[in-house]
Amino acid sequence: MKIYNFSPGPSILPKEVFEQAAQGVLNLNGSGLSILEISHRSRDFTEIITKARDLVRELLDVPKNYHILFLSGGASTQFLMSAMNLLPSNGTAAYLDTGSWSSKAIKEAKPYGNVDVIASSKDRNYAYIPKGYKAPSEALYLHLTSNNTISGTQFHEFPEVNIPLVCDMSSDIFSRPVDVKRFGLIYAGAQKNMGPAGTTVVIIHDELVGQSERILPTIMDYQTHIDKDSMFNTPPVFPIYGSMLTMQWIKDNGGIAAAAERNEKKASTLYAEIDRNSLFDGVVDKEDRSKMNVTFVMRDVANEAAFIDAASEAGCMSIKGHRSVGGFRASIYNAMTLEGVEKLVYVMQEFERANG
Amino acid sequence: MKIYNFSPGPSILPKEVFEQAAQGVLNLNGSGLSILEISHRSRDFTEIITKARDLVRELLDVPKNYHILFLSGGASTQFLMSAMNLLPSNGTAAYLDTGSWSSKAIKEAKPYGNVDVIASSKDRNYAYIPKGYKAPSEALYLHLTSNNTISGTQFHEFPEVNIPLVCDMSSDIFSRPVDVKRFGLIYAGAQKNMGPAGTTVVIIHDELVGQSERILPTIMDYQTHIDKDSMFNTPPVFPIYGSMLTMQWIKDNGGIAAAAERNEKKASTLYAEIDRNSLFDGVVDKEDRSKMNVTFVMRDVANEAAFIDAASEAGCMSIKGHRSVGGFRASIYNAMTLEGVEKLVYVMQEFERANG
Numbered sequence: 001m002k003i004y005n006f007s008p009g010p011s012i013l014p015k016e017v018f019e020q021a022a023q024g025v026l027n028l029n030g031s032g033l034s035i036l037e038i039s040h041r042s043r044d045f046t047e048i049i050t051k052a053r054d055l056v057r058e059l060l061d062v063p064k065n066y067h068i069l070f071l072s073g074g075a076s077t078q079f080l081m082s083a084m085n086l087l088p089s090n091g092t093a094a095y096l097d098t099g100s101w102s103s104k105a106i107k108e109a110k111p112y113g114n115v116d117v118i119a120s121s122k123d124r125n126y127a128y129i130p131k132g133y134k135a136p137s138e139a140l141y142l143h144l145t146s147n148n149t150i151s152g153t154q155f156h157e158f159p160e161v162n163i164p165l166v167c168d169m170s171s172d173i174f175s176r177p178v179d180v181k182r183f184g185l186i187y188a189g190a191q192k193n194m195g196p197a198g199t200t201v202v203i204i205h206d207e208l209v210g211q212s213e214r215i216l217p218t219i220m221d222y223q224t225h226i227d228k229d230s231m232f233n234t235p236p237v238f239p240i241y242g243s244m245l246t247m248q249w250i251k252d253n254g255g256i257a258a259a260a261e262r263n264e265k266k267a268s269t270l271y272a273e274i275d276r277n278s279l280f281d282g283v284v285d286k287e288d289r290s291k292m293n294v295t296f297v298m299r300d301v302a303n304e305a306a307f308i309d310a311a312s313e314a315g316c317m318s319i320k321g322h323r324s325v326g327g328f329r330a331s332i333y334n335a336m337t338l339e340g341v342e343k344l345v346y347v348m349q350e351f352e353r354a355n356g
Numbered sequence: 357m358k359i360y361n362f363s364p365g366p367s368i369l370p371k372e373v374f375e376q377a378a379q380g381v382l383n384l385n386g387s388g389l390s391i392l393e394i395s396h397r398s399r400d401f402t403e404i405i406t407k408a409r410d411l412v413r414e415l416l417d418v419p420k421n422y423h424i425l426f427l428s429g430g431a432s433t434q435f436l437m438s439a440m441n442l443l444p445s446n447g448t449a450a451y452l453d454t455g456s457w458s459s460k461a462i463k464e465a466k467p468y469g470n471v472d473v474i475a476s477s478k479d480r481n482y483a484y485i486p487k488g489y490k491a492p493s494e495a496l497y498l499h500l501t502s503n504n505t506i507s508g509t510q511f512h513e514f515p516e517v518n519i520p521l522v523c524d525m526s527s528d529i530f531s532r533p534v535d536v537k538r539f540g541l542i543y544a545g546a547q548k549n550m551g552p553a554g555t556t557v558v559i560i561h562d563e564l565v566g567q568s569e570r571i572l573p574t575i576m577d578y579q580t581h582i583d584k585d586s587m588f589n590t591p592p593v594f595p596i597y598g599s600m601l602t603m604q605w606i607k608d609n610g611g612i613a614a615a616a617e618r619n620e621k622k623a624s625t626l627y628a629e630i631d632r633n634s635l636f637d638g639v640v641d642k643e644d645r646s647k648m649n650v651t652f653v654m655r656d657v658a659n660e661a662a663f664i665d666a667a668s669e670a671g672c673m674s675i676k677g678h679r680s681v682g683g684f685r686a687s688i689y690n691a692m693t694l695e696g697v698e699k700l701v702y703v704m705q706e707f708e709r710a711n712g
Contacts, residue, residue, distance in 0.1 A: 003388045007395045010593055018390045022381040025374055032359045034374045036552040036598060039363045039674060072554070073428035073575070076589035080573045108573055191590055196392040198428070198554040198592030217436045217464055219429070233432035234547055236554030237366055238594055242392060318395060 004340035007318035008149050008293060009171065010191040012335040017195075017245045024241060035241050040234050048244050049230060055247035059256050062180050062203055069202040069222070070230045070240050074189035075101065075170045078200060082166055082185055083109035085222050086141060088213050093166075094118045094139040096159070099126040099148035100324070101168060109143070112214075118142075125325070126151040128285040135161040141184050147172035150322045152295030152329060153288045158182060164205065172292050173201070174250055175334055176260040184208045192292070193334045195243030198236040250334065259334050266332045266341045267291035273345040279303070279352050283325060297327030304328075307351055314347045316340070360696035363674035364505050364649060365527065366547040368691040373551075373601045380597060391597050396590050404600050405586060411603035415612050416529075418536050418559055425558040425578070426586045426596050430545035431457065431526045434556060438522055438541055439465035441578050442497060444569050449522075450474045450495040452515070455482040455504035456680070457524060465499070468570075474498075481681070482507040484641040491517040497540050503528035506678045508651030508685060509644045514538060520561065528648050529557070530606055531690055532616040540564045548648070549690045551599030554592040606690065615690050622688045622697045623647035629701040635659070635708050639681060653683030660684075663707055670703045672696070
């Protein structure tokens with residue numbers, strides 16, 4: 001049976017990437033060596049990380065005055081590192097609270113300076129994206145989470161403010177075009193659209209680096225990693241390799257514009273069925289619906305387990321919603337095919353026929 | 357041509373691990389899913405990380421009152437994290453300076469408390485392991501680097517002190533039996549004997565956790581990772597998987613005792629040739645020679661490049677020494693075979709015949 005992996009993350013990656021990565025584990029580029037045993041200073045790996053960096057720049061059209069880094073860890077480390085580097089102890093940063101990940105970013109930033117949470121959607125269990133706020137004039141940056149994996153909301157327009165945006169794009173990077181010039185810092189854990197878990201891409205404006213009055217631990221200072229081209233210490237070699245392969249796949253399949261078009265089609269197909277089907281309801285405000293994580297519930301909660309079973313039997317795996325939202329979450333990242341979404345829609349229709 | 361990979365790290369791993377890991381990338385345990393696309397909360401991965409933890413405990417005979425964690429990053433993060441967690445601002449820690457990695461650990465610890473460097477071998481370019489020092493009575497722990505990859509020295513006896521040892525074992529963990537009870541904290545980046553780069557194992561005594569008066573960033577607090585079984589955030593899934601496979605290989609091949617015996621035989625074979633061959637000299641004091649990284653130079657420096665070429669032509673790759681030591685470094689970690697070492701010895705003998 002063909003399996004459609006709707007896991008929220010680590011999540012589906014392209015089949016071609018699995019095949020290429022497996023080959024690299026056995027014999028990288030015909031070298032007779034595995035990607036797992038080569039030095040990070042070898043020519044083979046230097047080429048891989050350079051290519052990965054170039055692909056980020058090309059895919060997202062990153063201007064020259066931004067640095068691109070591949071670091072260890074995930075967004076949880078960046079919550080801390082971004083504030084340590086960008087927020088002086090007497091400074092203010094504005095934060096938007098749109099869910100669990102935003103809240104964690106806020107918590108980790110607080111010890112470093114004045115953290116001003118200018119808007120939150122916590123009042124309705126994060127089922128919408130706040131609007132109509134203003135960033136305080138003294139704020140150095142505005143932090144936001146572009147896509148919220150748990151509730152299933154997404155910023156379709158980025159905030160119009162006069163300060164740099166600092167953005168956790170872990171769950172929607174490479175899913176749509178982004179005007180990088182509006183951002184001071186973008187960070188994203190690899191494990192959704194970019195590659196295997198274990199590395200984080202950081203895109204940072206030149207002028208934001210090295211401005212801290214704080215004495216930073218070497219490994220937590222963006223300047224360290226810029227100076228050493230992400231090779232200050234042994235980088236997570238395989239996750240970076242897998243990310244390079246995935247970005248190459250995005251490029252080979254029409255780049256970001258084509259990916260965005262496919263994502264638009266998949267999301268609209270699934271949301272149309274949620275809205276049409278008499279058994280299901282969407283969870284979040286329509287205008288803020290995520291094109292990556294589609295959350296929905298069953299009107300009759302008693303049938304939820306049976307629907308998850310029906311989906312599994314049809315090969316649609318990992319659609320159980322997060323416990324804080326309930327119901328279902330179908331994560332339809334870049335590598336999910338329209339065929340997979342249509343299969344899930346078919347299961348929903350069959351379930352309605354049997355139980356409606 | 358068969359390739360023998362003498363890279364200092366990331367470094368050779370067992371061929372069986374490459375084959376199993378490649379299979380896991382294509383189809384993990386017949387699940388139809390790749391190890392690269394499964395959730396870290398899935399049953400498959402929970403089993404992998406549990407097995408990895410159990411293998412560390414079994415291989416190193418770790419007592420029950422120690423926690424075993426798999427974290428992101430490498431030793432460079434642990435330099436910082438160990439001091440943040442274990443060294444209060446009014447406390448003292450003793451450090452041994454045996455090379456570049458020790459020096460970095462010392463540098464990162466200094467902002468957190470009183471760092472007392474009680475002995476150093478810097479006076480002779482780290483070509484020996486210091487002896488005859490005493491740890492100050494007020495020191496909370498003694499930090500050391502068990503094996504020094506650059507100079508090629510190794511502690512064959514651990515310091516006899518009355519305080520817990522804190523040890524960076526990145527380059528010799530699983531190479532020999534260790535009496536874990538003498539250590540408060542052991543940490544090791546995976547990329548030598550344990551697995552692919554991108555994760556670090558931490559073995560920490562129960563009583564050392566949660567003793568800090570410092571307010572720690574969540575991700576930098578060992579307690580966070582203990583409470584969440586190394587799943588506070590998305591762990592580096594594939595590096596942990598590769599580590600589990602490598603540890604299973606160690607177990608299947610006789611465990612640590614057998615690994616130590618093989619390592620002993622490989623090291624003595626290579627050092628015997630260095631001592632016998634009229635063209636070469638060892639770099640470090642004989643009693644402190646590393647069984648992982650064998651450093652040696654050519655008496656006639658002008659011939660060094662030719663020897664590296666001769667080794668490469670015979671399939672012996674990555675034997676160039678670190679620039680701070682010069683000459684050659686043959687890294688003979690667990691997965692290097694005696695056959696590989698004998699091949700290098702043969703190249704040395706042939707080179708002597710041609711140039712001696």
